[in-house]
Amino acid sequence: MKLISTILSFILAVSVGVFPKSYQHVSENAELDFVVISDIHMEGNNPDRFRDFPQILLDINGAARKNDALVMLGDNTMNGQHIEYTFLTLSLRLFSRIQNNLLVMGNHEIFTEENGYEKGLSKFLTYGKMIMGEKYEKPYYSREVDGFTFIVMSTEADMGVTAYISPEQISWLDSTLAEASKDGKPAFVFCHFPIDGTVETLWPQGLMGEQSGEVLSVLKKYKNVFFFSGHLHNAVDYSSVKRIDGVTFVDVPSVLSDHSVGTTPTRGTGYCVEVHDGKVELRPRNFISGEWFDDLCVTVELV
Numbered sequence: 001m002k003l004i005s006t007i008l009s010f011i012l013a014v015s016v017g018v019f020p021k022s023y024q025h026v027s028e029n030a031e032l033d034f035v036v037i038s039d040i041h042m043e044g045n046n047p048d049r050f051r052d053f054p055q056i057l058l059d060i061n062g063a064a065r066k067n068d069a070l071v072m073l074g075d076n077t078m079n080g081q082h083i084e085y086t087f088l089t090l091s092l093r094l095f096s097r098i099q100n101n102l103l104v105m106g107n108h109e110i111f112t113e114e115n116g117y118e119k120g121l122s123k124f125l126t127y128g129k130m131i132m133g134e135k136y137e138k139p140y141y142s143r144e145v146d147g148f149t150f151i152v153m154s155t156e157a158d159m160g161v162t163a164y165i166s167p168e169q170i171s172w173l174d175s176t177l178a179e180a181s182k183d184g185k186p187a188f189v190f191c192h193f194p195i196d197g198t199v200e201t202l203w204p205q206g207l208m209g210e211q212s213g214e215v216l217s218v219l220k221k222y223k224n225v226f227f228f229s230g231h232l233h234n235a236v237d238y239s240s241v242k243r244i245d246g247v248t249f250v251d252v253p254s255v256l257s258d259h260s261v262g263t264t265p266t267r268g269t270g271y272c273v274e275v276h277d278g279k280v281e282l283r284p285r286n287f288i289s290g291e292w293f294d295d296l297c298v299t300v301e302l303v
Contacts, residue, residue, distance in 0.1 A: 023059075023062055023063055023064065023285075023290070023292075024064050025063065025064060025065055025272075025274050026274050026276065026281045026283070027274065027276035027277065028065075029276065030065070030274045030275060030276040031146070031147075031148075031275045031276060032068055032145065032146050032147075032148050032273075032274070032275040033063070033065060033066075033067045033068050033272070033273070033274050033275075034067055034068050034069035034070065034071065034100075034145070034188075034272075034273050035060050035067050035069070035070050035071070035098075035270060035271065035272055035273070036071045036073060036190070036228050036250070036252055036270055036271045036273060037056070037070070037071070037072055037073065037252070037255040037270035037271075037287075038072070038073035038074060038075070038192070038228075038229075038230025038231070038252040038253065038254060038255060038270070039073070039074070039075040039106070039230050039231065039233060039253075039254035039255060039256070039257055040053060040072060040075065040076045040077075040088070040255055040256050041075055041076075041077070041078045041108065041254070041256055041257055042076060042077045042078065042084045042085075042087050042088045043077075043078035043079070043084060044078070044079070044081055044083045044084050044087075046078070048256075049256050050087055050091075052256055052267075052268070052288060053087075053088075053091050053256065054091050054094070054095040055287075055288055056255060056256075056268060056270075056287040056288060057091060057092070057095040057096045058095055059287040059288070059290055060096070060098070060287060061095070061096065061097050062290075063272075066097065066098070067098050067272075068098075068100060068145050068146050069098060069100035069101070069102060069145045069150065070096065070098045070100070070101050070102070071102045071104065071150070071190055071228070072101070072102070072103050072104065073104045073106075073190055073191075073192055073228060073229070073230040073252055074104040074105055074106025074107075074108075074109070074154075074191075074192025074193075074230055074231065075106035075107065075108040075109070075192065075230065075231065075254075076088055076103060076104075076106065076108075076109065077108060077109060078108055079108065079112045079114065079115075080108065080109045080110060080112055080114070080115045080119075080120045080123055080124075081114070082123070085123060085127040088127070088131070089127060089130050089131055092131055099133075100143065100145050101131050101132055101133075102132060102143060102150060102152060102190070103124070103127075103128045103131055103132060103152075104152050104153075104154060104190050104191065104192050105120075105121070105124045105139045105154040105155070105192065106192040106230070106231065107155070107158075107159075107160065107161055107192070107193075107231070109121075109123070109124050110124075110155075110158050111158055111160065116158065117157055117158040120158075121139055124139065125137070125139070138154075139152075139154030139155070139156065140152055140153050140154050140156075140169050140172065140173075142176050142180075147185065148185055148186065148187070148188065148275070149176065149177075149179075149180035149185075149187045149188070150188050150190065151173065151176055151177070151180070151187060151188065151189045151190065152190050152191075153165065153169065153173065153189065153190065153191040153215075154191070154192070155192075155193065156169065159209065160205075161205055161206045161231075162193065162205065162206070162207065162208060162209035162210075163191075163192075163193040163208045163209055163211070164209075164210075164211070165208070165211035165214070165215060170211065170214050170215060170218060173189075173215065173218050174218045174221070177189075177218065177219070177221070177222045177225065178222070180222075181222045181223060181224070181225075184223070184224070184302075185224065186224040186225070186226055186275065186280055186302060187222065187224065187225050187226070188226050188228070188273075189219065189225060189226065189227045189228070190227075190228045190229075191208070191227070191228075191229055192229065192230055192231050193206075193207060193208040193209070193229060193231055194206075194207050194208060194229035194230075194231060194232060194249075194251060195207065195208050195212045195215055195216050195219075195227065195229070195249070196208060196209070196212035196213075197212070197216075197244075198216070198227070198229075198242060198244055198249040199229065199232065199234070199239045199242070199249065199251045200234070200238055200239040200251075200261075201232050201234065201239070201261070202260075202261055203232060203260070206231055206232055216247075219247045220245045220246060220247055223246060223302075223303045224280075224302050224303055225246075225247045225248070226247075226248045226250065226273075226280065226300075227247060227248070227249050227250070228250045228252055228271075229249070229250070229251060229252065230251075230252045230253075230254065232251060232260065232261075233253065233254040233257055233258075233259055233260040233261075234251055234253060234259060234260060234261050234262055235253060235259035235260075235261060235262020235263060235264045235265070236253050236262070236264050236269050236284045236293055236296055237262050237263055237264040237293070237296060238251075238259075238261045238262030238263075238264075239251035239262075240284075240296055240298070241282055241298040241300075243300070246303070248280075248282075248300050250271060250282060252270060252271060253269045253270070253284075254267075255267070255268060255269060255270050255287070256268075264293065264296075265286075267288065268286040268287050268288030268289060269284055269285065269286050269287070269293075270284070270285065270287060271283065271284055271285070272284075272285050278301065278302045279299055279300065279301055279302060280299070280300045280302065281297065281298075281299055282297065282298045282299075282300065283297045284296050284297070
């Protein structure tokens with residue numbers, strides 16, 4: 001009965017979706033446009049999220065120019081349950097017109113008693129194939145989008161609210177960035193867990209952890225690297241964007257949860273990213289209200 005009620009709530013919620021207003025990009029001739037959202041926490045008994053996530057996707061669809069990719073930065077489900085992945089997949093199929101959907105694995109995909117790491121990883125890879133249209137054998141992978149390299153990092157063990165990044169993954173990150181940097185284009189790295197010392201937080205336990213230094217050392221070797229993380233549920237005005245030793249770090253709020261720290265309400269907020277004329281535009285937007293945080297937009301000049 002609860003499952004049936006949940007499914008009916010989902011159908012009712014998406015059937016009354018609001019069509020969004022179109023929004024403009026910064027440049028008419030950008031080389032790349034994509035959207036990053038984090039911590040969807042699709043939850044089996046939370047109809048608000050079934051309603052709001054399609055609305056977010058509809059607002060993203062309202063862009064005057066179709067976005068090239070959508071990156072979901074981990075904790076895409078609350079408990080890694082089949083029903084939660086099903087709602088996530090259906091929402092994307094029904095309400096998104098973006099072809100390049102990239103999933104990052106967060107701690108909520110693996111930490112429940114029902115899953116554990118191996119079961120959680122198996123579900124992530126199985127549903128990831130449906131959502132991303134490509135089968136990956138590991139929780140970390142790279143994809144080329146319109147000539148730009150997108151690099152997804154993930155924990156390789158259940159470490160609670162921190163991560164374990166193996167020597168193999170760190171070596172892979174190094175070689176992938178080396179290849180991506182040959183043409184001078186920016187490379188975009190995505191990981192649910194922030195690197196220690198790169199974000200403001202009152203939750204020091206919720207960082208990448210022991211391998212932070214090794215990962216940071218690799219990132220700093222290359223020019224025009226952008227690192228996106230979530231997990232902290234910070235408001236967009238609390239941590240936002242930082243430049244450290246040439247690397248740009250972006251702390252992405254939870255798109256469907258109230259903020260933990262900061263004064264700007266974050267429910268509905270993610271980032272629109274645009275590459276044009278030797279620049280990368282990082283523009284936070286509330287995809288539920290359709291509003292920009294203009295005073296928090298950041299333009300990074302490429303080297």
